[in-house]
Amino acid sequence: MMNLKQLAKALNLSISTVSKALRDSHEISVATKKAVVDKAKELNYQVNPFASSLRNHKSKTIAVVIPDVANNFFALAINGIESIAQEKGYHVLIYLTHENLQKEISITKLLQNGRVDGVMMSLASNTTDSNHLLELTEKEIPLVLFDRVAENLNLPKVTTDDYDSGFTGTEHLIENGCKRIAFLSIFHNLSIINKRMNGYKDALEKNGMPFDNSMIIQCNNDNEYNHSLIRTSLAHKKRPDGLFASIEKLAISSYAICNEMQLKIPDDVKIISFSNLPMASLLNPSMTIITQPAFEIGREAASILFNLIAKKDMKFIREKTVLKSILIPRNSTMKKKEIK
Amino acid sequence: MMNLKQLAKALNLSISTVSKALRDSHEISVATKKAVVDKAKELNYQVNPFASSLRNHKSKTIAVVIPDVANNFFALAINGIESIAQEKGYHVLIYLTHENLQKEISITKLLQNGRVDGVMMSLASNTTDSNHLLELTEKEIPLVLFDRVAENLNLPKVTTDDYDSGFTGTEHLIENGCKRIAFLSIFHNLSIINKRMNGYKDALEKNGMPFDNSMIIQCNNDNEYNHSLIRTSLAHKKRPDGLFASIEKLAISSYAICNEMQLKIPDDVKIISFSNLPMASLLNPSMTIITQPAFEIGREAASILFNLIAKKDMKFIREKTVLKSILIPRNSTMKKKEIK
Numbered sequence: 298m299m300n301l302k303q304l305a306k307a308l309n310l311s312i313s314t315v316s317k318a319l320r321d322s323h324e325i326s327v328a329t330k331k332a333v334v335d336k337a338k339e340l341n342y343q344v345n346p347f348a349s350s351l352r353n354h355k356s357k358t359i360a361v362v363i364p365d366v367a368n369n370f371f372a373l374a375i376n377g378i379e380s381i382a383q384e385k386g387y388h389v390l391i392y393l394t395h396e397n398l399q400k401e402i403s404i405t406k407l408l409q410n411g412r413v414d415g416v417m418m419s420l421a422s423n424t425t426d427s428n429h430l431l432e433l434t435e436k437e438i439p440l441v442l443f444d445r446v447a448e449n450l451n452l453p454k455v456t457t458d459d460y461d462s463g464f465t466g467t468e469h470l471i472e473n474g475c476k477r478i479a480f481l482s483i484f485h486n487l488s489i490i491n492k493r494m495n496g497y498k499d500a501l502e503k504n505g506m507p508f509d510n511s512m513i514i515q516c517n518n519d520n521e522y523n524h525s526l527i528r529t530s531l532a533h534k535k536r537p538d539g540l541f542a543s544i545e546k547l548a549i550s551s552y553a554i555c556n557e558m559q560l561k562i563p564d565d566v567k568i569i570s571f572s573n574l575p576m577a578s579l580l581n582p583s584m585t586i587i588t589q590p591a592f593e594i595g596r597e598a599a600s601i602l603f604n605l606i607a608k609k610d611m612k613f614i615r616e617k618t619v620l621k622s623i624l625i626p627r628n629s630t631m632k633k634k635e636i637k
Numbered sequence: 638m639m640n641l642k643q644l645a646k647a648l649n650l651s652i653s654t655v656s657k658a659l660r661d662s663h664e665i666s667v668a669t670k671k672a673v674v675d676k677a678k679e680l681n682y683q684v685n686p687f688a689s690s691l692r693n694h695k696s697k698t699i700a701v702v703i704p705d706v707a708n709n710f711f712a713l714a715i716n717g718i719e720s721i722a723q724e725k726g727y728h729v730l731i732y733l734t735h736e737n738l739q740k741e742i743s744i745t746k747l748l749q750n751g752r753v754d755g756v757m758m759s760l761a762s763n764t765t766d767s768n769h770l771l772e773l774t775e776k777e778i779p780l781v782l783f784d785r786v787a788e789n790l791n792l793p794k795v796t797t798d799d800y801d802s803g804f805t806g807t808e809h810l811i812e813n814g815c816k817r818i819a820f821l822s823i824f825h826n827l828s829i830i831n832k833r834m835n836g837y838k839d840a841l842e843k844n845g846m847p848f849d850n851s852m853i854i855q856c857n858n859d860n861e862y863n864h865s866l867i868r869t870s871l872a873h874k875k876r877p878d879g880l881f882a883s884i885e886k887l888a889i890s891s892y893a894i895c896n897e898m899q900l901k902i903p904d905d906v907k908i909i910s911f912s913n914l915p916m917a918s919l920l921n922p923s924m925t926i927i928t929q930p931a932f933e934i935g936r937e938a939a940s941i942l943f944n945l946i947a948k949k950d951m952k953f954i955r956e957k958t959v960l961k962s963i964l965i966p967r968n969s970t971m972k973k974k975e976i977k
Contacts, residue, residue, distance in 0.1 A: 576892075
């Protein structure tokens, strides 16, 4: 049997466009609608009746699919999501992918059977293929992506200003005297990490500092590997005098490594990190962070999802929502004389 | 229609005993079985056929119901649970109660409809009534409690040695010179907090230190309230020289308050806390913690649940499993000369 994806491919249109055309959406031109309906007849495409019935069966439950729960960003985002779900009388189910694409796919398949009315997802770090996401939308289960999104998909997305934050964070280190800034990267498939890194590169360029590929420290999910990688970089003769951690746990490792190596933060090495850690201010020294509005991201993404569930007019639903992060300067990046 | 609970009450037996008797379990004596069957006939009790059919419908999914996700203990416990679920090819759903009994009840009702094969639960802080838990077991949906358990219920429970840890932590402060130790309590309904506090009281008594009720600082879910309560205690002329935080977030508040009040940790005030915080060692000063084996608790509870799901012989299933916590001494409780 022909499915929506194959029909869309035959038409050279996006799945979303074809789906809207079949639902007679006002967003789609009459010409396109006619082309879609003709092609559907020609190829004997039939609307999946199961999918429609699912759509009408309200489970009063939404699913949140995230990579990890031992992470303040996601914990806060969930609280934001729950604050909206509570108002709507919905239950929230949480599924963890543990940064594993296979698990993400298998959870997505499970969610196709109508147990939830909508899905919010933050992608696993190795998600390069998005067929499983399309399968959900094909079954007309509303899907909103947040934080870690697939840029190329025609789906509502809620993110933060990752490029700008990467830029601002790097300039903050430069203003405080750093000459050799390393970027602690992770999950190179993730658009958010790449945007942060692009901000870093452009800030270096704007300030006339040459980009040095050896200053990109490419970490992964293995804490011991990351530890030895950062340690090696800091043991180098021309070691970095500034570290920009793309995620919190790399900053925490860096603190521990500086302690081990008796490098003083911020005199020897300045550290800034993306983080939602409430106790960043209590670390020794207090840590300069770029903090994402995690709770608001969760609220915003949930609001969009409930609009989709209510089949609100799509023109009132923004495809892209970008919220602002905040840089909080503390002692880990201060010039010596400024430390309180 | 008479239900299992009413039948149990009429017999003056536990629901679990009656349920086992009706299932002809080898654990129940012939005399008891006869009494149960006779009474069931007399009262026209009928086995709920829906419950049995649910029991046979394998969803390959288990639910974990917890109060909070922004908490390292639960994050680690979930990882332990998932490590077992993965082996068994099961999905894990996470539900949050946000410390709200009403929410816990409503989630429990949702779980009675057969969407999961078993449930693991850590109770909300205001859970005093356990009828909703009995309803689950009445529907023959296996239930395992962990960490925050209802001691009086005849259900498998996995906990840590909370009394012993409360005792050891208090003696640790006494050995390091504390004369006035305050206990930062929270959620007085919770058995784990009460056990920790009883350990604290007994350690004081054993060391000839009088128990002073004003040294029990009863916190709640309101961070600002807790902050002012701890601050008031530390501003008192006869302020405590040691703080024993029953949960991590109260210790973090105490650090912030000492900073504000320019009280030096550990010279002016020593602090110890129950905590699973990976960065406790990076705080200023590094924090002495009692750390629960959270991952192992999750694994153990999940193993028991899968045995119940597989209808393993109950005699191989321990009702009570108690794992050991570990005290990790650091600078926040050290005598002056010992600080590294």
